[in-house]
Amino acid sequence: MRIGVIGTGNVGRALAKAWAAAGHEVVLGSRDPEARKDLGLPVAEVREAAAGAEVVVNATPGADSVALLRAAGADVLDGKVLVDIAVGFTVEDDGFALTHTGVSLGEEIQRAFPAARVVKTLSTMDSSAMVAPDDLAEESTVFLSGDDPAAKAVTGTLLTDLGWSPASQLDLGGIETSRGQEHFALLFVAIMGALGTHTFNVRVVPQGKG
C-alpha cells in the first residue's frame, strides 16, 4: 500500500519505518523536505506525499494539524483514508492541557475535510508502543474511531502490520469517540509520571473470568 506519513517527528518517523519494514511504499511529508533528507526514507512536500498515497497519516502536532493539512490542499485528501494519530496539547505553568476540549481534533479534521475518510487511532500511547506492542508485558488495546467502516478496516490491517492483533483492536464507533482517545492524554501524562517511562499502554479488561 502507498502510505503518505505527514509529520517527521518521533511518531511519523517510527510509523514510517515500521510500515516500510512491513513492505509498504512509504513517503514522509514535511514542510521542509530538504532538511529531512537524512531519515533513511523518501521525504517530499506535504502535498506531494499526500497526493501519491492511498492512505494518508496525520502525525503532525495536533494544535497545527488542520492548518497544515489545509495548506497542503484539501483536494489531495478527497476519498482517501486519513489516519489521524495527533493530539493537540500545550504545556503551561499549570500543566499539560488539551487544545481541543469539548470536541476532538479527529472530529475537527473530519469537518474540515468532509470527503476524507478519517480514522482516529494510536493516539493513546507513545510511539515506542505504537510500533512494538509485543515489547509490552502483555497484549494491550488500541482504539479506532471513525464514520467509515471500510476505512477502519484498512486501518485495522495497517495496525496488524505494526503487531496489533485483531483481538487487540477495539472499534469505539463514530469519529465523535475520538474525544475519548484524545482526552485520555491527561491520564497518559499522569501514568507516565508515576511509572517514570512513556513506554506503556492500557488494556481493556472485560467482565468475567477468562
Added chain:
Amino acid sequence: MRIGVIGTGNVGRALAKAWAAAGHEVVLGSRDPEARKDLGLPVAEVREAAAGAEVVVNATPGADSVALLRAAGADVLDGKVLVDIAVGFTVEDDGFALTHTGVSLGEEIQRAFPAARVVKTLSTMDSSAMVAPDDLAEESTVFLSGDDPAAKAVTGTLLTDLGWSPASQLDLGGIETSRGQEHFALLFVAIMGALGTHTFNVRVVPQGKG
C-alpha cells in the same frame, strides 16, 4: 473505621454496603434521609454523616459536589481524609461532556476545603467494578491522586477492603493528576458503547515481558 459516604446513588450505596460488609462502621449522608430509610444502612443528614466519620467519601453528582459539601459545613471536613469518587458531567445533544475541563473536580474540592485531605480514586470505573474487581476477567488498575501521602495510605487500605490488591493500586501523584482520572470518563463512555456494558476496567500494561 467510621466512614461517612455522602450520596445515596448507585456509587454511594455500593461502596457503603461493601465497606460495611468488610466490618467498617458506615453511615450514608443524604439531603433527605427520611426518604432513604430503606437502604439497609444508617442514613443521616450530610453534615451529621460527615461529622461522625474518620473518612468522608464524596459520592455525590460531580457538578453539585462543591456546593453540597459546602452546605454541609466545611468545618466537619477539617483534617479528615476526603475520598472523592465523583466526576462532573452533562449529557447534551452533542454527547457526554465534562463540567470541569482544564482543571478537575478533585482539585476544586481540595481548593474549596484546604484543611481536608482529598484523595481522588475509583472515578475511572462503574460502581459494579469498584466493589467487585475480582469479577473482571483479570486484575485491573485503580488510580489514586492526592497531596497527602498518609491520606492516600488510608485510602489504599479501604481499596484493599473492596478487593483491590496493593499491586493493582497506582499512585499517580498530587491532586492535580485527578485531571487524568476525570478526563478518562470520555474514553470510558466510548468503551462502554463499544462493549455494550459498563462493567469493565482498564489495566496499565508496563514495558517488558512479565
